[in-house]
Each structure stands twice: as C-alpha cells, then as structure tokens.
Amino acid sequence: MIPFSRRAVLMGLGAAGLSAAVPGPAKAQNPFQRIDGRPWFFLSDAEARFFAAAGDTLIPGDEFPSATQAGVVDFIDLQLAGPYGQGATLYLKGPFPQGTSAQGWQMPYTPADLFRRGIALMGDSGTPLADLDAEGRNDAMTRLSEGETDIGPDIPATGLFDELWALVREGYFADPIYGGNRDYAGWEMVGFPGAHAYYLDFVEVNAPYPVQPRGIAHVPGTNRPAEFPGARRGG
Template sequence: MPQFSRRAVLMQLGASGLAALTPGAALAQNRYAELDTQPWSYLDGNEARFLASMADVLIPEDDFPSASQAGVVDFIDLQLAGPYGQGAGLYLEGPFGDGTPEQGWQADHTPASLIRTGIARLERDDTRLVDLDADEREEFVTRLSEGKDFDLGDVPAKTLFDEIWALVKEGYFADPIYGGNKGYAGWEMVGFPGAHAYYPDHVDKNAPFPAPPRGIAHVPGTRHSADTASALRGADTPKEEG
C-alpha cells in the first residue's frame, strides 16, 4: 500500500471539497501541521481524507481552526498505529453482543481495524464523504451518529461514530506532544493555559491567567504575540475594594 504524505492528503481534501467552502482552505488544512513530509503511521490517503472531512463537520473552522487544521488527523493516525489502536488492554474474545455502555468494548475489532473496516464499508459504493457538499456531509455524519441507514456488517455504525468522535475531541484538546492541538488551538478555544511551571504569583488575583498556552514540552504558544515572561510580569493585579 503506498504511503501518502500528510500535505498531499490534506491538500487534496481542500482541493476536492473544502476549498469550495472556505477561501484558501487548501492551504489552511496544513496551517498547524508539523510533520507534513512524513508518511502516515497507519492511515492511507483515503482514510485520512474521510477522517478530515468528518472531523471538520464535528469541529468546523470559526474563530478557531477546524479539527483537521489543528492536526486531529495526525493525532488519530498516531493513536491507531500505537497500543491503543491495536487493542492493548482490550478483551477481544467472543461472544460479541450488543452489550451496554457499562460493559465496555463489544466489537470484534481493535479500534484501528474498526475504523479502517468501517470507512471502507461506508465508501464501498464509491460515494466518498470528501466529495459531498457541506449539507450532505452534515446529514451523513448526523445519520452515522444515530446509527441509521448503514449496513456495515460487524461494525456497528453508532460505535464507529462514537470512536471517531472521541478521537476527534481528544486530538483537539490533548497536549500537542500527541500530534494534535497544533498551535494550542483547542486550549486557546477554552482558555486553558496548559503546563506552565509557575503559578503562585497569580493564584490570588482572581483574573484570567495572561500567558499563552504552554504544553508538556514547554513550547510556548505561537498564536499570541505576547512573550510569556513579559505577559507574566505585566499582568495587572485587581484593585481591592475599600
């Protein structure tokens, strides 16, 4: 199976669909990518395009980057290639019934094979998600979330949706060392400052922490122009009433 670079896959996604929706989208897809020249660890090009299309329905671009712009597909790729995707810690022996949420994983697949098999069966009629317009994509994802109208064999449609949706959220909000949340897009959205080493000067100020987000690798956020140190030094202390 040929390996496609992230840049090639996401540029094709923009050219085939998102570019028609958002000016410059073909370039925007890689705005936060850091590993464009490297091949995917698990996904193939079609799977990556499907996941980018679906992820951008779930977390579209507004004042903040969309899921694919924030590297969510990179995150999913790395997760599926690793122990989680390969089913480490999952009991994968039968019988396989519908089960309940409290009973945990009930599919005869690892997370990686569930997503690979599910995507292949969703697109086996040559109707690719990436080729649909915005309204059709939204309708497709809504039906998948409800588990309706999809015969995917031993891949439950609702389980497939839930698995992808969980990975999209994790990729958007996890620390960037795991491949997603490029430029701290998710943390910027919710105002989470991340893993700064020193907070005591700000504990009693009862005000938003002024510094840009910083991850476990201690790389400052790049979407703010303020330097972390100067932001810390220049923070205003709320005046006491009296």
Template structure:
C-alpha cells in the same frame, strides 16, 4: 444476565477468562525503597513529527480529513480539527497501543452483552479500517459520491445518519459505534497536548482558554474575578521559551 444463562459452561468460560486476565496483567510495584533515579523521569512518547500517515491509507485519509473538517470546522474563532493536526493525532493513535486495543481485554468468551459493559467492538484500529469503506459505500448509495466529494451540507447529512444509527453499514460495523469513536478521537486530538500531533499551536486550548500543563496554579487560586494572566503552555513549552 437472566438466571437461565447461568450455566456451568458460562461459569467455566468466565473462570477461564479470569485466569487469562490474571496472566496478562502485570502491575508495577514499588518496594519500600523507591529506586527512582531522577534522570529517568517518565518522558512521554511524542508523536513522530514527520508529516505523512502511518496508519491511514490515502483513501482513508481523504475521508478522515473531510469528516474532521465538518466535526470541528475552521471558522472565525480559529483553526479547525484539520488545521490543528487532528488527522495526524488519530493516525498515530491508531498505529500505536491504543489503536491496537492494548488497553482492552480482547479474548473470548463473547456472550451477548449489555451497553453498560463497556467497549463491545473490535479494537479501535479495526473499527476504522472496517467502517471507512462501509461509510464510503453508504455515501455513494445515499448521496451519489464519495464522502470527500460531497457538499458540506450532504456530508453533514451522512454524519448525522451515522450518529443516529439510521445509516446501516455493510460489513458488520455499527454506524453509531464508529461515529461515537470518531467524534471522541477528534475531541481528544483537538485538546490533547501538541506533543501527540494534534492541538497544533495549542489551538484547542486557546479556543477554550485552557492554561495548559502548569503543575501549580496556587498564586491564582484565590484571585476571583480576574483574568488568568498566563498564556497556555504545553509539555514541550510555549513560543516564549525560545528566543525570537
């Protein structure tokens, strides 16, 4: 921030923001005797396994599914993002605390910021909601059809324009911001625990050889040059846990 911006107004505003922050943050503290009843182990909140979208409208879902099929396509190596349930993962994320920006400080002031200052856009759910219609308009204007109707090659052209920022979206959302968020969420969905809706049948982990959620791999640490013998396991287990 240049010295000329260092005004009394800015200082006061920042101070107010600091106060608001101090009120909003509530930390869990453990006293000297941690009362942690064993049965109350933190149980992760699993995604609702029922099919159907909670956040996305039909039109939004049609764009998301088409875009996911290009970001991680199904190929000879295995299922792609669509087959692995990534659309459901993103849908549940956007409907939940992440999409609602619960992890962000979302109050003013909103001075002009630097890219190094972190997230500078509305909450993630809002970014998707504003960007998808704008991208659809861009697709119609530049390629002549809604995104899902385009050929894979033309879809890639649109996505590349979003990624580079060459596409100018109407409605105030930056194309680069949206693309970066979509790509990030797609990877998260493809590699997160299947409990959260994506990475179905541990497809993402099988692709890269990730062994999953075992707490301790000590027996294998010193066994160099050998293949890790165990199949991947998710928080909810693996097929071998149940009798076939």
C-alpha cells in the same frame, strides 16, 4: 517522482474542500510543515481524507482553527498506529455475542480495525464522505451519530461515531506532543493554560487567567511546543 505530501492528499478533497489542510501564513512555523512529507503511519490516503472531512464537519473552522488545521488527522494517524489503535488496553477474547448498550464495547475489533472496516464499508455503500459537499457531510455525520448509517451487522453506527468524535476532540485538545492541538489551537480557544500548572495565588481570583498556553514540550519564548516528535524520531 512526485514526493508524498499529506497536504496534497487532504487538498484532494472534493468541491467543499477544506479550509483545512493549509496552514495560514501566520503559522509559518507550523510543525505540519515538517511532517508533510512523511507517509502516514497507519492511514491510507482515502482514510486520511475521511478523517479530514469528518473532523472538519465536527469541528469546522471559524476564527479558531478547524480540526484538520489543528492537526487532528496527524493525531489520529499516530493514535491508530499506536497502543490505543492496536487495542493494547482492550480485552479482546471471544466469544463476541451482542450486548446491551450498558455493556459497552463488544466488537471483535481494535479501534484501528474498527475504523479500517467501518470506513471501507461506508465507502462501499455510498459516496465517500470526502466527496460530499458541506451539507452532505453534515447530513452524513448526523445520520452516523443517530445510528442510522448501516455499517454491517457487527459495527453499530453509534459505536463508530462515538469513537470518532472522541478521537477528534482528543486531537483538538490533547497536548501538542501527540500531533494535534497545533500551536495550542484548542487550548487557546477555551483558555486552558496547559501542562505547566501552578495556581496557588490565583485560586480565589475572579478574573481570566492571563497566561498563554504551554505544553509538555513547550519552547520558551515561543507560542509552540518543540518540534513534532514523530519528525524528530526520523524514519
């Protein structure tokens, strides 16, 4: 039997591929390696490929990692499996009449439901995002962000895009304990020093702050946090 591999799932992306799913050699200690064999907590393989393709369109790789290289798909998988995805802080009592944009979320779905339905409906009506080339993905994201993608009557396209873009950015910049921002990819890019925050002597200094990022579970003497918590918990 061929063991499950998240990496293999994401490598199955079409012609445009993803710089993406494969961590570079310099990242040999990448926690991704440790959860590669873990089945998704929430996502299907097709959903994982959607988030990888969307993530790397929104945050492509350059001299800094792409969204998937930074672990954003793993982050989204965990988020959708957890309290956020399951709507723990959403008031979801009906009825659900259509509102104005000023009235905010009026969909009868948890975030997890929203993406499950939304991705399926978008897949039904055209080529899955992951099977498009780079230009096609860009066009698809532009249409989605501008509300021009038809995802059925009860999912506004911009609502889905806003939620998607928020998740991708969270995955790129949240503390690495949540599975994204791998090896402090996002924090290194902008120069954010992280969770160990004490700046009393630097407030008035007009200069870059010369300290490497450190997360909540930072391992002293390394450039990484403690191992990915999902892996530590075991099955």
